[in-house]
Amino acid sequence: DAGITQSPRHKVTETGTPVTLRCHQTENHRYMYWYRQDPGHGLRLIHYSYGVKDTDKGEVSDGYSVSRSKTEDFLLTLESATSSQTSVYFCAISELGVPGELFFGEGSRLTVL
């Protein structure tokens, strides 16, 4: 199994509070991704990174920011959480980027009250 760890795995927070989710990999893969999973939508890309300090927006990036200061860590931040950001968040890594398969973390369930 790919070495991907997400933390926290579960979080309940209140509207307006900041939240940071962490993804840590031990595979030394160049590409890292944050997706959110919602019923009826499958998985949608929030942000991705193609190297240290190199990030770009995905399909649903509004309200989210990311940072990657080390190869192994990719942080997703909700500056001011809203109820619409209640979701399951998955981190994924890829060695090849576009042509390659993604390996996913176990997911982080976030509830914003």
Next chain:
Amino acid sequence: AQKVTQAQTEISVVEKEDVTLDCVYETRDTTYYLFWYKQPPSGELVFLIRRNSFDEQNEISGRYSWNFQKSTSSFNFTITASQVVDSAVYFCALSEASNNDMRFGAGTRLTVKP
């Protein structure tokens, strides 16, 4: 932007039946990659297969087979002699060579009853 449609929201079969999960995609790129992932009730996402746009050969892996047809923009997944352990949500996904956004379909929830 690319798009993936999985029209079947839920499918229920009895063990040992064959079942086909449909996937239709849209893309303007000539180079693209198609994927299937499985999400069992435990929640993790498991990679099943990748196909590139230049390889239309069908693939069989045990009870699983995939039919890629560019003429109909489809990449269907068949499970032969289904088993209870096949119960999961299955996602079809598409990556284009021109961008880094792997697009997923909404998923098909397969329930295999004993």
